[in-house]
Amino acid sequence: xxxxxxxxxxxxxxxxxxxxxxxxxxxxxxxxxKFAPVITPSALSRLATSPWLRTLYHGLWGLVLxxxxxxxxxxxxxxxxxxxxxxxxxxxxxxxxxxxxxxxxLWSNLEISLIRVGWGFVGGxxxxxxxxxxxxxxxxxxxxxxxxxxxISQIPALGWIPLLIMLVGIGEAMKILxxxxxxxxxxxxxxxxxxxxxxxSLLEVAQVYQFTPRQLLSKVVIPATVPGxxxxxxxxxxxxxxxxxxxxxxxxxxxxxxxxxxxxxxGQLDLVLATIVVIGAVGLLFDVTLQQIENRLARWRRFxx
Amino acid sequence: MxxxxxxxxxxxxxxxxxxxxxxILALWYTVTTWGIANTHILAPPQAVWLExxxxxxxxAFLLDLAASLSRDLAGLLLGGSVGFLLGLLMGVSRWTERxxxxxxxxxxxxxxxxxxxxxxxxxxxxxxxxxxxxALASFYPMVINVFEGVRGVNRDYMEVARVYQFSHWQxxxxxxxxxxxxxxxxxxxxxxxYAWLATIGAEYFLKSGYGVGNAMIDGREHFNMxxxxxxxxxxxxxxxxxxxxxxxxxxxxxxxx
Numbered sequence: 001x002x003x004x005x006x007x008x009x010x011x012x013x014x015x016x017x018x019x020x021x022x023x024x025x026x027x028x029x030x031x032x033x034k035f036a037p038v039i040t041p042s043a044l045s046r047l048a049t050s051p052w053l054r055t056l057y058h059g060l061w062g063l064v065l066x067x068x069x070x071x072x073x074x075x076x077x078x079x080x081x082x083x084x085x086x087x088x089x090x091x092x093x094x095x096x097x098x099x100x101x102x103x104x105x106l107w108s109n110l111e112i113s114l115i116r117v118g119w120g121f122v123g124g125x126x127x128x129x130x131x132x133x134x135x136x137x138x139x140x141x142x143x144x145x146x147x148x149x150x151x152i153s154q155i156p157a158l159g160w161i162p163l164l165i166m167l168v169g170i171g172e173a174m175k176i177l178x179x180x181x182x183x184x185x186x187x188x189x190x191x192x193x194x195x196x197x198x199x200x201s202l203l204e205v206a207q208v209y210q211f212t213p214r215q216l217l218s219k220v221v222i223p224a225t226v227p228g229x230x231x232x233x234x235x236x237x238x239x240x241x242x243x244x245x246x247x248x249x250x251x252x253x254x255x256x257x258x259x260x261x262x263x264x265x266x267g268q269l270d271l272v273l274a275t276i277v278v279i280g281a282v283g284l285l286f287d288v289t290l291q292q293i294e295n296r297l298a299r300w301r302r303f304x305x
Numbered sequence: 306m307x308x309x310x311x312x313x314x315x316x317x318x319x320x321x322x323x324x325x326x327x328x329i330l331a332l333w334y335t336v337t338t339w340g341i342a343n344t345h346i347l348a349p350p351q352a353v354w355l356e357x358x359x360x361x362x363x364x365a366f367l368l369d370l371a372a373s374l375s376r377d378l379a380g381l382l383l384g385g386s387v388g389f390l391l392g393l394l395m396g397v398s399r400w401t402e403r404x405x406x407x408x409x410x411x412x413x414x415x416x417x418x419x420x421x422x423x424x425x426x427x428x429x430x431x432x433x434x435x436x437x438x439x440a441l442a443s444f445y446p447m448v449i450n451v452f453e454g455v456r457g458v459n460r461d462y463m464e465v466a467r468v469y470q471f472s473h474w475q476x477x478x479x480x481x482x483x484x485x486x487x488x489x490x491x492x493x494x495x496x497x498x499y500a501w502l503a504t505i506g507a508e509y510f511l512k513s514g515y516g517v518g519n520a521m522i523d524g525r526e527h528f529n530m531x532x533x534x535x536x537x538x539x540x541x542x543x544x545x546x547x548x549x550x551x552x553x554x555x556x557x558x559x560x561x562x
Binding site (some may be wrong): 057058059061062063064065066085086140143144145146147148151154155156158159160161162165166167241242246247249250257260261263264269272273275276278279281284285287 | 320321323324325326346357400403404405406407411412414415416417418419420421422423425426427502503505506509510519522524525528530533534536537540541544545548
């Protein structure tokens with residue numbers, strides 16, 4: 001350790017705001033090296049300039065708003081600014097949530113919802129894939145079916161609910177049909193378009209190599225369409241979940257959406273708020289899972305070529 | 306010559322598209338008029354026509370339509386303008402983005418209709434509750450698209466603006482907004498679609514007053530299938546026209562560029 005020469009400058013370097021550009025960082029580092037032996041804890045300052053810490057620092061800002069809302073909520077509860085049927089206490093919502101969790105009420109309702117979404121989503125996706133492939137491969141099928149498909153897709157799943165209740169009753173079939181319709185539309189559109197958008201050059205190369213239809217499908221059509229189709233499937237699941245919540249709120253006596261409407265009817269907003277959290281969490285889980293699969297598929301696709 | 310052949314091609318394509326709907330209509334008509342299907346469960350096609358005629362003649366249809374469209378517009382204006390401002394702010398300022406974006410993305414995960422019980426408790430089952438819900442539905446796509454449009458403005462443009470020493474207002478109106486117009490229009494287009502969906506939803510769940518959605522729910526409760534089917538048709542037609550108007554508007558506004 002050499003004697004301290006210019007401690008003031010050295011301290012300021014660690015207090016400087018987080019740099020934006022690499023160039024700045026480089027000059028700073030050169031600067032630090034010069035004065036490093038003095039008192040600058042260079043490890044600490046390097047940490048302050050590390051991209052990881054910067055991300056964390058910026059991420060913390062995202063917590064400011066929720067913290068503010070939470071604080072206001074606690075304040076409102078302790079000062080009783082609003083009655084409980086307008087805004088229940090945070091502790092009450094937490095207790096309701098724990099209750100739902102422990103008693104198994106949450107799981108039994110969630111299970112019912114997930115089974116409905118599963119059937120509807122799988123059915124809608126398979127039908128959408130078939131329809132999309134048929135309309136994508138054949139101009140004739142497209143000419144016959146596309147206008148009807150377009151007309152049906154113009155009417156949101158929500159609009160079909162009263163009609164389907166009259167036609168097939170208020171049971172599971174109606175719910176699954178509504179969910180399937182919600183998933184079908186984006187899957188069909190994306191499948192059809194990604195088949196249509198296969199680059200001509202790829203098809204020509206396949207022709208030159210005299211690919212059999214099977215090879216054409218496995219080596220060209222599927223790899224070229226997977227990203228687009230998967231995008232449609234992802235939208236399909238989002239729409240299916242939205243449709244499930246809607247149909248359970250409107251015409252059901254069990255399930256997550258029903259739990260919410262029931263809470264509202266009882267005037268228990270704590271139950272409503274707890275269910276909103278569950279609905280948001282499931283939606284997020286679906287999205288993240290499919291995104292992970294999508295990333296993996298994209299990697300696989302790169303290997304395919 | 307070319308015009309004629311083009312016209313003929315149009316005709317053939319149109320006709321092929323009509324085959325399926327007409328076949329379904331014929332089947333529907335035969336099944337219901339020959340007594341194969343129970344007309345209490347499946348009303349004949351004429352019932353829809355009759356219901357439509359009655360609703361038009363009595364003025365009930367116009368009343369419902371006016372109520373639905375005006376609350377759609379009110380919600381759209383409220384949610385769209387708030388969404389526009391937030392998207393703009395988030396696009397221009399990184400700090401606002403860091404502050405707001407995580408909360409916004411978390412709230413976005415919640416299925417839109419899940420807000421209805423909360424909104425009905427806070428704003429009532431009447432007009433204000435519906436408008437707030439429609440506003441919320443049009444708010445999300447507006448924020449996302451305006452934000453992406455503003456963030457996507459080319460860096461070079463801003464540098465030119467700096468060279469010319471534009472004021473903040475000039476930068477906004479002469480550089481940022483024109484450059485972000487396509488995305489902003491996409492946001493408006495999506496907001497229009499979502500607002501119409503939310504209007505129907507709000508009328509289903511917050512049953513009070515007039516509206517196209519109310520008429521459908523009433524029809525179902527009275528087992529009046531003609532009324533329900535007429536409602537489905539109206540919902541689809543209005544959705545399609547909103548979509549068409551928005552695309553037209555987009556084309557026209559972007560052609561100017």
